Amino acid sequence: MELSSAAERQNFTARPRYDATAGVLIGSECADCGARSWPGRGICNRCGSPRLEQVALAPAGSLQTYTTVHVARPGLAAPYLLGQVRLDDGVRVHAHLRGLAADAHVPLRVRLAFAADLETVPPFHFEPE
Amino acid sequence: MSTEVEVAGVGMHPFGRFPESSLKDLARVAVVRALDDAGLGIKDVEAVYAANGMAGLLQGQEQVRGQSVLREVGIERVPVVNVDNACAGGSTALRLAAQAIALGEVEIALVVGFEKMFVDDLDRSLAALETAADLDLIGGLGLQFTAIYAMRLRRILDAGLLEHRHLVEVTVKSHRNGALNPYAQHRKPVSAAEVVAARPIADPLTLLMCSSMSDGAAAIVLARGGRVERPERIRIRASASTSGFSRLDDDEPSIGTICAERAYARAGLGPADVDVAEIHDAMAPAELLYYEQLGFCEPGGAGELFDSGATAIEGRLPVNPSGGLSSRGHPVGATGVAQVVELTWQLRGSAGERQAKEPRIALAQNSGGWYEGESAACNVHILERTTAWS
Numbered sequence: 001m002e003l004s005s006a007a008e009r010q011n012f013t014a015r016p017r018y019d020a021t022a023g024v025l026i027g028s029e030c031a032d033c034g035a036r037s038w039p040g041r042g043i044c045n046r047c048g049s050p051r052l053e054q055v056a057l058a059p060a061g062s063l064q065t066y067t068t069v070h071v072a073r074p075g076l077a078a079p080y081l082l083g084q085v086r087l088d089d090g091v092r093v094h095a096h097l098r099g100l101a102a103d104a105h106v107p108l109r110v111r112l113a114f115a116a117d118l119e120t121v122p123p124f125h126f127e128p129e
Numbered sequence: 130m131s132t133e134v135e136v137a138g139v140g141m142h143p144f145g146r147f148p149e150s151s152l153k154d155l156a157r158v159a160v161v162r163a164l165d166d167a168g169l170g171i172k173d174v175e176a177v178y179a180a181n182g183m184a185g186l187l188q189g190q191e192q193v194r195g196q197s198v199l200r201e202v203g204i205e206r207v208p209v210v211n212v213d214n215a216c217a218g219g220s221t222a223l224r225l226a227a228q229a230i231a232l233g234e235v236e237i238a239l240v241v242g243f244e245k246m247f248v249d250d251l252d253r254s255l256a257a258l259e260t261a262a263d264l265d266l267i268g269g270l271g272l273q274f275t276a277i278y279a280m281r282l283r284r285i286l287d288a289g290l291l292e293h294r295h296l297v298e299v300t301v302k303s304h305r306n307g308a309l310n311p312y313a314q315h316r317k318p319v320s321a322a323e324v325v326a327a328r329p330i331a332d333p334l335t336l337l338m339c340s341s342m343s344d345g346a347a348a349i350v351l352a353r354g355g356r357v358e359r360p361e362r363i364r365i366r367a368s369a370s371t372s373g374f375s376r377l378d379d380d381e382p383s384i385g386t387i388c389a390e391r392a393y394a395r396a397g398l399g400p401a402d403v404d405v406a407e408i409h410d411a412m413a414p415a416e417l418l419y420y421e422q423l424g425f426c427e428p429g430g431a432g433e434l435f436d437s438g439a440t441a442i443e444g445r446l447p448v449n450p451s452g453g454l455s456s457r458g459h460p461v462g463a464t465g466v467a468q469v470v471e472l473t474w475q476l477r478g479s480a481g482e483r484q485a486k487e488p489r490i491a492l493a494q495n496s497g498g499w500y501e502g503e504s505a506a507c508n509v510h511i512l513e514r515t516t517a518w519s
Contacts, residue, residue: 012265035377039265045375064379065287067279068332073271074252082276082331084284084502090377092501094270106287121269 006042006050015040015054018124020114022056025124027091029055036091058088060111060129066097066104075121085110085126099127133354134227136363136512137237138167139470144345144458145314146247152184152194153201155346156243159463160202163239163348167357171202174350175235177209178226180218180242182461186257187248198243212462215261216411217497218242219347219465220508224368226351236353242467243346244460254342258461262499275339277499278412279331285418286333290429293333296414297324299435300338300455303413306442307452309483312467314343314458338413343458347466349473360516361477366490367396367511373500384507385422385496392492392509393424400424403511404488405447405475407468409496413455416440416448423494423509447485450475465495469510476514487518 016026017039028040031051035044038057043050066083081097097110110126117123140162142155164171179195190197195209214221219242226238246254258274259267285291301321307313319337327335350357354364369392371384382390393399400423408423410416417431425446426434434440440448451457451471454464472491474480491512498505 037375046377065280065284067276067283067334068329069271069273069276069279070329070331071255071273071275073255073273075269076271080271082270082272082280084280086379092375092377094267094272094502096270106284 003043003050009042012042018114019056020118020123023112023114024056024059025093025112027055027057028052036089038091038093057091060109061085061087063097063106063108063110063126065106066100083110083126095122096125097127098125132231132233134230134365135352135354135357136349136365136469136473137352137357137359138163138165138169138350139473140164140166140348141312141467141470142346143312144343144460144463144467147344148247150344152188152198152243152245155245155344156198156241156348157201159243159346159348160199160239160241163350167350167352169237169350169357171204173237174204174207174239176207176226176229176238177204178212178222178238178240179209180212180222180462180466181244182213182215182218182261183244183246183257186260187245187253199241214506215497216409216459216461217465217495217504217506217508218462219467220493220495220510221370221465221506223349223466223469223510224370224508227365227368230351230353236356238351239348240351240466241346241348242463242465244462245344246342246460247344251342261497261505266501267499272499273331274411274499275331275334278415279334281418282333282414291417291432295417295432295435296333296338297321299416300324300413302441303410303416303449303453303456304337306450306483307456309481310452310457313452313456314341315452315456334412334414338455340411340454340459343460345458345460345463345467347463347470349466349469362515363473363476364513364515365510366398366513367392368508369395370506370508373498373503373505375501376503383422384503385419385494388507388509389423389494392511396511398490398511402490403446403492404490405450405472405485406492406494407449407451407453407471408494410449410453410455411459413453416453419494420448423492442483442485450480450483450485465493465508468493468495469512472512476512478518489514
């Protein structure tokens with residue numbers, strides 16, 4: 001497939017980033033090298049191929065690290081929990097965490113969860129399995 | 130590099146909180162000091178590389194920042210390149226200036242970094258800092274840089290590769306060094322107990338471990354080798370640059386490691402040759418992470434290297450004798466320039482109470498922004514004193 005086909009790809013903002021009903025994030029997968037990415041890309045970051053397909057990502061993974069943030073931001077009361085998750089298909093995602101024990105030790109299995117109100121920003125978080 | 134590039138002059142405006150000084154004032158002081166140090170005038174400057182991160186959001190000067198800020202010192206007609214690379218902007222400007230000289234296009238180039246982060250509204254400053262990442266990925270997360278470093282450290286603590294006391298003790302070292310630096314923002318030594326008891330910011334980081342908002346400027350005059358006479362000659366032996374990437378595998382080398390290896394290869398040197406280093410400790414304990422990325426220790430050996438005392442000013446490899454970002458201060462666009470200003474003073478032997486013992490090879494590592502857990506940009510420069518120590 002020609003690189004120029006990537007110029008015709010659906011606009012970034014028009015592509016789905018998640019499917020709350022299915023409980024998954026939507027990203028891209030390279031048909032040539034298999035690399036996955038979230039959010040999806042227009043061209044593969046690993047091999048440069050334009051042959052990317054939209055794909056549902058693994059809904060669970062390993063919490064690699066996290067922190068409790070004590071400095072509030074507008075719309076975000078402190079303390080809040082931030083984590084880095086390696087999904088089971090290899091994609092690294094950063095997100096809010098809920099339900100973590102105060103003495104949680106990483107790595108730790110976590111699963112994607114969505115807010116009841118999808119207008120929440122961001123609309124998803126991870127919690128222990 | 131085809132033509133030798135030398136550091137002809139350096140200068141700084143102190144880092145700290147300067148409500149009465151605008152960007153023009155901060156930059157004027159740094160530029161005048163650097164030119165004076167080189168024995169040159171403003172009209173000797175043939176090209177300018179100006180680094181700034183946030184004047185667009187914080188002062189409203191989104192475009193032509195260099196031309197606007199340097200109008201104050203009479204810079205005009207010569208090419209001005211405005212550089213942003215988040216916290217790595219200063220070293221990116223330095224690299225571009227060195228390339229212009231190496232290409233033979235100019236003989237004298239001015240590198241200047243300036244930043245004014247205190248705007249009497251902490252939320253505005255924090256929001257500006259958070260734009261050093263892809264907003265499509267971090268929108269609404271509250272991914273503050275303190276949290277980014279906290280996560281990097283937690284992982285290593287939980288893996289048992291560092292102890293919490295290392296985070297505390299390296300912070301004590303940072304403040305001890307900063308107290309010796311007249312240009313530093315934080316000039317008060319702190320005790321381990323004070324570091325532990327300080328307000329929590331993002332676990333495991335407390336307030337005293339973190340760099341704060343800062344105003345400041347730093348400048349360097351680069352010259353073609355031999356163009357400016359100096360008692361001690363210092364050249365840029367290598368410059369390397371990388372940008373962030375998605376790590377699909379955690380065993381892949383980090384951007385910092387890749388950048389350092391590239392710089393060592395270009396210099397024909399290795400980590401064991403480095404006599405003094407200024408590294409990107411936006412939070413004091415980050416110094417420990419970079420020991421490994423820069424090859425100063427084996428994987429997992431950061432705590433042991435620190436415990437040996439090697440990285441103290443009197444050690445065999447002093448790291449951040451200036452106090453680093455966390456104590457000297459971290460006015461974003463100025464930081465990468467200030468690192469090389471400090472290393473120049475160290476290589477000249479003019480660093481006063483914080484002087485390392487007769488260094489010949491110096492390394493600066495400057496990182497910026499956030500890219501899916503990694504830095505968005507990283508630059509490593511290696512400097513060499515070519516004049517023998519008498």
